[in-house]
C-alpha cells in the first residue's frame with residue numbers, strides 16, 4: 545500500500561467513502577469541511593491531521609458502526625453515549641451513520657461542547673443530544689435517577705455496580721439529560737482501560753456493551769484492567785480487529801459486555 549491512499553485528496557476521489565458512509569456521506573462531508581477549515585485553529589485536531597482527516601478520524605470512527613449495530617440489534621432502546629467526544633470522534637460520525645440510534649455526546653470542555661453543537665446543526669443531525677459533563681457527573685446523574693426510581697422498592701439503599709456515590713455534584717441540566725443507562729457506550733482516546741472501565745461501565749445498561757476504539761495496546765490494556773472491569777460489572781473483555789476500508793489498515797476495538 546502506498547502512502548498516497550491515506551491522504552484526503554486520494555480518498556475523496558476513490559470509491560471508499562461512498563462504500564463506507566453510504567447515505568450518510570453528505571453529512572460527513574459537511575463535518576469534514578468544517579474540520580478542515582476550523583479544526584486546527586480551534587485546537588480540535590493537530591496540524592498534521594489536516595490532510596488526513598478521512599483516514600485518521602472519519603473512517604477510523606466509522607469502523608465502530610457495525611459493532612454498534614450488532615450490540616443494539618435486539619435491544620429495546622438503541623441508545624449510545626460517546627464519552628469524551630472532543631471534536632466529535634467517534635460520536636458525530638456514528639450519529640450520522642446510524643440515524644435510528646439516539647446519541648448522547650458527553651464532553652466536559654465548554655469550547656468543545658460549543659463546537660459539537662455547531663457541527664450537529666451544520667450536519668442536520670436530529671438524533672444527538674450534547675451534555676457538558678465529566679464521566680463522574682454523568683454516572684452520578686444516573687445513580688440519582690436510579691435511586692429515585694427504586695425508592696420504596698429497595699428503601700433507596702440499593703446501588704448498581706460502580707454507581708458513583710451521592711457526593712458528586714450534578715447540575716439540573718446533566719440530571720435531565722442522563723436518566724437511563726445506555727445500550728452502548730463508545731469512546732476513543734479518553735483514558736487507559738484501567739480508568740475507562742470505571743468511567744464507562746456504570747453508564748452501560750445490563751446486557752449492553754462498552755465499545756472503545758483503541759490502538760495496538762488494546763489487549764495489554766484489557767489484561768491490566770481485568771479486575772477493575774469485573775468490579776464495575778464488566779464481563780468478557782476482548783479485542784476485535786475492525787476493518788476500516790479496502791486497502792486501509794484495520795483498527796483495534798476493545799469490547800466489554802455489561803452483566
Ligand SMILES: C[S@@+](CC[C@H](N)C(=O)[O-])C[C@H]1O[C@@H](n2cnc3c(N)ncnc32)[C@H](O)[C@@H]1O
Pocket residue numbers: 627628629630631632633634650651652653656677678679680731732733734
Ligand atoms: C484526547 S481527547 C479525545 C477526543 C475524541 N474522543 C477523539 O478521539 O478525538 C479526550 C477527551 O476526553 C475528555 N475528557 C477528559 N476527562 C474526561 C472525563 N472525566 N469525562 C469525560 N470526558 C473527559 C476531554 O475533554 C477530551 O475532549
